[in-house]
Amino acid sequence: MNFKKIFLSSLAVLAIGSTISCKSKKEEKQSENKKKPNVVVIYLDDLGYGDVSAYGGQGLETPNIDKLAAGGIQFTNGYASSATCTPSRYALLTGVYPWKNKDARILPGTAPLLISTTQQTLPKMFKAQGYQTGIVGKWHLGLGDGHTDWNKHISPGPNEVGFESSYIMAATQDRVPTVYIENGDVVGLDPNDPIEINYKENFEGQPTGVDNPELLKMMWHHGHNSSIVNGIPRIGYMKGGEAAKWKDEDMADHFLAKAKTYVKEHKKNPFFLYYAMQQPHVPRTPHSRFVGKSGLGARGDVILEADWVIGEFIKTLEEEGILENTLIVFSSDNGPVLNDGYNDGADKTLDKHDPKGELRGGKYSLYEAGTRVPFITYWKGHIEPKVSDALVCQMDLLASLATLVGTEENTTDSKDLLDVFLGKSDKGRESLVIEANTKTALRKGDWIMIPPYKGPKVADQVNIELGNDDEFQLYNLKQDIGQTHNLAKEQPKVLKEMLASFEAIRGKNYSKVQKLELK
Ligand code: NG6
Ligand code: CA
Numbered sequence: 132m133n134f135k136k137i138f139l140s141s142l143a144v145l146a147i148g149s150t151i152s153c154k155s156k157k158e159e160k161q162s163e164n165k166k167k168p169n170v171v172v173i174y175l176d177d178l179g180y181g182d183v184s185a186y187g188g189q190g191l192e193t194p195n196i197d198k199l200a201a202g203g204i205q206f207t208n209g210y211a212s213s214a215t216c217t218p219s220r221y222a223l224l225t226g227v228y229p230w231k232n233k234d235a236r237i238l239p240g241t242a243p244l245l246i247s248t249t250q251q252t253l254p255k256m257f258k259a260q261g262y263q264t265g266i267v268g269k270w271h272l273g274l275g276d277g278h279t280d281w282n283k284h285i286s287p288g289p290n291e292v293g294f295e296s297s298y299i300m301a302a303t304q305d306r307v308p309t310v311y312i313e314n315g316d317v318v319g320l321d322p323n324d325p326i327e328i329n330y331k332e333n334f335e336g337q338p339t340g341v342d343n344p345e346l347l348k349m350m351w352h353h354g355h356n357s358s359i360v361n362g363i364p365r366i367g368y369m370k371g372g373e374a375a376k377w378k379d380e381d382m383a384d385h386f387l388a389k390a391k392t393y394v395k396e397h398k399k400n401p402f403f404l405y406y407a408m409q410q411p412h413v414p415r416t417p418h419s420r421f422v423g424k425s426g427l428g429a430r431g432d433v434i435l436e437a438d439w440v441i442g443e444f445i446k447t448l449e450e451e452g453i454l455e456n457t458l459i460v461f462s463s464d465n466g467p468v469l470n471d472g473y474n475d476g477a478d479k480t481l482d483k484h485d486p487k488g489e490l491r492g493g494k495y496s497l498y499e500a501g502t503r504v505p506f507i508t509y510w511k512g513h514i515e516p517k518v519s520d521a522l523v524c525q526m527d528l529l530a531s532l533a534t535l536v537g538t539e540e541n542t543t544d545s546k547d548l549l550d551v552f553l554g555k556s557d558k559g560r561e562s563l564v565i566e567a568n569t570k571t572a573l574r575k576g577d578w579i580m581i582p583p584y585k586g587p588k589v590a591d592q593v594n595i596e597l598g599n600d601d602e603f604q605l606y607n608l609k610q611d612i613g614q615t616h617n618l619a620k621e622q623p624k625v626l627k628e629m630l631a632s633f634e635a636i637r638g639k640n641y642s643k644v645q646k647l648e649l650k
Contacts, residue, residue, distance in 0.1 A: 174463065214501030263296075508552045
């Protein structure tokens with residue numbers, strides 16, 4: 132026997148063997164990955180607790196959202212972290228309380244990226260587990276370093292905080308720049324017509340909402356009187372970029388087409404898609420198919436449009452054969468507002484419809500309607516449908532979805548409530564600090580405590596009760612969902628305990644700064 136020969140041939144066998152086992156391991160991993168559910172977060176903008184018929188909303192039918200509610204877990208105590216957009220989106224994507232970041236406030240279109248590129252995020256968590264990650268829709272978390280040249284590649288942005296593909300509007304529909312941005316580049320930009328943006332002063336000779344009311348198809352009520360795009364006056368000044376400007380009435384169809392394409396192109400392997408729709412935020416610009424459909428004016432019409440879009444999107448998941456392997460989370464970034472700066476008749480055409488439902492307040496408010504929003508988890512064939520009164524927050528999705536995809540997140544603020552989101556438990560959070568314009572309040576059990584805050588009781592222009600009061604406010608939400616009876620004086624012991632729990636989360640220093648003291 133030639134030992135050398137035997138040695139070499141056994142080496143060859145070993146080598147072939149290890150290639151085979153390597154390959155099969157890879158295949159194993161791939162097939163394991165195939166079984167992992169896709170996750171889609173459908174996130175509306177300013178949709179109220181009473182805007183969805185499944186939530187008791189009157190005078191408006193939202194059949195497609197209702198289907199999600201009827202076939203999934205419909206949360207009645209589901210919260211955005213905040214009563215405005217930017218902080219809520221920050222909490223959703225980072226799992227961190229937004230009041231821990233002093234810049235997490237409504238951002239202008241020129242603001243720098245609010246999320247640090249070193250911070251953990253929902254899409255980064257998914258990506259690390261082999262997921263494909265994408266965003267379609269509203270961003271409003273800042274872009275670049277704050278000195279963005281919109282004619283060059285814009286970075287950092289969603290692609291630098293975990294989204295492998297992004298198709299977004301930078302801020303809001305009422306703020307410039309009014310263009311779509313795909314993976315950091317303005318879509319359809321003509322280099323001979325560069326975009327200039329300024330939030331302080333106008334560009335010479337450019338018409339504005341204040342000076343040129345004759346050019347407007349939608350009249351402004353407060354703010355929103357700078358540059359005019361498509362006959363709609365906006366917040367901020369913009370010059371150039373004509374070919375790239377979006378058509379407001381087509382935005383819903385446009386984003387829907389992008390979301391559908393994303394699903395079709397990524398369905399072979401697990402994906403996380405954040406679909407951030409623009410409705411019913413101002414300016415409310417329903418496609419002509421929906422104009423007049425609700426009988427409640429433009430706000431009702433864009434809610435019907437959004438509901439239709441959701442139906443179409445779910446149809447796509449079904450047609451592509453992945454609905455049963457997709458967990459859908461549906462929610463809204465903050466509560467409702469009627470007149471948010473345009474005379475679009477939203478406050479005149481309500482009939483029986485009350486966007487805040489039985490709740491008090493609205494967008495911008497520390498009362499319930501500011502942050503308590505429609506919140507649904509739906510996973511066909513995997514979730515036993517029910518209504519859950521567990522206390523949950525969008526901020527909890529990071530820790531919870533990490534568990535879903537087989538990893539663990541070391542988080543303080545984001546709680547792992549996967550069992551609650553999948554309907555296996557009703558044990559939600561013990562407590563939650565909610566936020567409105569950097570002011571905070573504590574929800575714990577059935578109670579909510581709103582510390583005394585200076586400021587107007589009712590926001591001037593939008594006509595919404597903000598929650599400011601000279602006294603502590605304490606409500607039992609189980610008995611008094613409309614927050615009509617302040618129990619702070621009748622229940623001093625509960626109030627004391629609530630303040631202690633609040634301070635345990637917010638820190639004693641906050642109380643000191645706010646001069647929160649029990650008499
Ligand atoms: C406010 C705007 C409001 C809306 C909001 C942001 C004015 C007077 N009001 O400053 O119209 O754009 O910001 O809404 O400009 S959010 O849902 O994105 O937080
Ligand atoms: Ca919003």
